[in-house]
């Protein structure tokens with residue numbers, strides 16, 4: 209990974225292969241955010257020619273390090289107007305890293321709005337007319353690409369939502385079965401890919417080998433210890449593989465933090481019908497799979513395969529956020545309907561969180577009733593069809609709420625909140641409010657006691673605890689996002705000091721470094737600083753680090769909770 | 785109310801019933817810990833390992849030894865949960881400051897639960913690993929659950 213591929217679109221598409229220069233030593237979110245901070249004018253229009261789309265595998269991707277295949281995509285977001293890093297699993301990160309690219313940077317704009325396919329292999333780079341792929345959904349696009357480029361390839365593509373440059377559009381990445389099920393979902397990155405003139409990217413690593421560590425013995429030993437740590441932990445070794453992330457539905461509901469009917473209640477009586485436990489039982493009983501990885505090398509395997517009553521493939525196992533967004537947040541308790549909407553989102557190329565949140569806003573506005581399954585499917589189909597209503601809905605919850613005259617838009621910086629109500633779980637509300645990414649549950653996800661201590665030991669019982677915790681978690685998460693490791697490694701790292709050490713040793717063994725936890729913290733801080741500085745340039749102030757006012761006014765049952773963290777406390781999060 | 789002591793329903797239905805909650809008796813003066821050890825046939829060490837998330841009447845429980853069960857309580861037993869919020873909800877989580885609102889129970893009991901019983905819900909690996917233990921002890925289903 210010692211080069212960058214820069215594609216300049218304009219009247220005549222051109223490309224160049226460059227050395228890493230100032231970007232050396234960075235990967236994943238660190239690299240995407242540094243490029244956007246350094247090269248994109250913050251006041252540009254997100255779908256204008258001055259914006260760039262950066263696609264970067266993690267620092268460890270393409271190696272034999274376990275669970276290192278996350279891909280970061282960065283740009284100025286059409287949804288938030290700020291910086292965006294959106295990441296996904298799938299095979300693309302591993303293949304791109306083996307091809308030797310630390311990043312692809314797409315810049316300029318498409319000549320006459322035409323769409324192209326970018327083909328990258330060991331021999332070089334080709335930019336070809338997307339031809340008959342234009343207008344197709346992600347599933348049909350990938351099917352056609354497979355017919356032309358084969359099965360030993362990773363594909364990235366946009367669906368009809370991206371082509372229409374909708375702010376909720378995603379970029380699909382194919383999984384191990386070459387299905388377009390893994391999405392860089394958040395922030396409208398699909399629209400930016402379309403604006404750069406690309407419908408699809410073909411990544412072919414035939415003839416390339418696995419990236420080799422600088423210190424093979426140390427790397428091998430650390431990888432072994434790291435895998436053992438992941439496997440022996442109750443979350444990463446048992447709960448996640450058995451039930452996937454949707455195992456959270458029951459417990460978040462029980463705690464009263466499960467947003468229902470557009471964040472108007474904190475509990476849903478029929479949660480047992482859509483929970484991860486029920487989903488896994490159902491999948492297995494129908495001949496689907498409840499345990500499956502999103503890319504090769506994943507040793508947790510939190511995903512699965514959702515099949516219908518006849519055992520036919522519908523979609524990958526919908527994740528917790530998807531089940532919640534299209535389910536209880538819209539008053540829906542039907543797993544088959546939720547799986548169908550997940551499939552539609554993947555095919556149209558849409559962020560499932562944003563779409564579920566938007567449909568709930570539309571339901572509150574009276575476009576259909578909460579709980580109306582066919583009504584919800586019809587609204588989603590409008591987005592796929594590109595009707596006028598569909599274009600409003602595909603622009604996300606904030607735009608839809610404005611269009612329909614609804615105050616209750618559960619968004620921060622224009623991006624819809626995920627499946628945790630910030631009134632019940634105030635600590636996550638702090639992260640929703642302050643992350644440069646817009647409301648994002650993963651932004652403060654990585655939990656490592658060691659890192660927490662390095663960031664200044666936090667007394668969890670002090671009221672200031674949640675501010676400091678949110679800060680430290682955001683720092684740690686940014687650093688993990690740079691490695692290409694899946695965030696679910698956070699659990700064994702939290703609980704098992706020897707697994708945290710193995711993680712550091714793994715990075716050191718691969719690069720021949722002597723990195724400490726302090727260096728990890730410094731990297732995380734740098735990333736957040738680039739992101740916040742970009743947002744400042746784009747016009748964001750501390751007043752944008754706030755939750756919508758109704759979270760301070762409307763009580764959430766059963767705890768009658770309000771969001772009570774003060775503005776002054778929120779302003780302390782990045783005061784380091 | 786229907787008494788269940790062997791697995792007569794299909795797996796998906798049984799799993800849903802246990803997640804929704806079943807009625808089960810407790811002993812006079814029984815603490816949350818004592819109840820778990822008895823009903824799930826666990827020793828204290830295994831309980832700490834297997835039952836990492838405890839929720840009583842919608843509030844997280846950090847001291848299960850100190851709480852005595854009363855009629856109408858709703859008790860949730862679960863394995864460790866993923867996600868930042870999952871970590872927060874764990875008993876004595878190092879980041880429990882982030883769930884201040886949830887550390888207190890809601891002070892109301894479930895009027896549908898019969899005298900000397902609680903509503904017990906099993907989630908995650910506690911559900912799969914201990915449903916047979918519960919079937920051995922026996923429990924009641926609410927009227928409309930079969």
Ligand code: SF4
Pocket residue numbers: 275297500501502503506507508509510511694695696
């Ligand atoms: S744990 Fe889940 S999300 Fe993470 S890499 Fe594995 S399958 Fe993908």
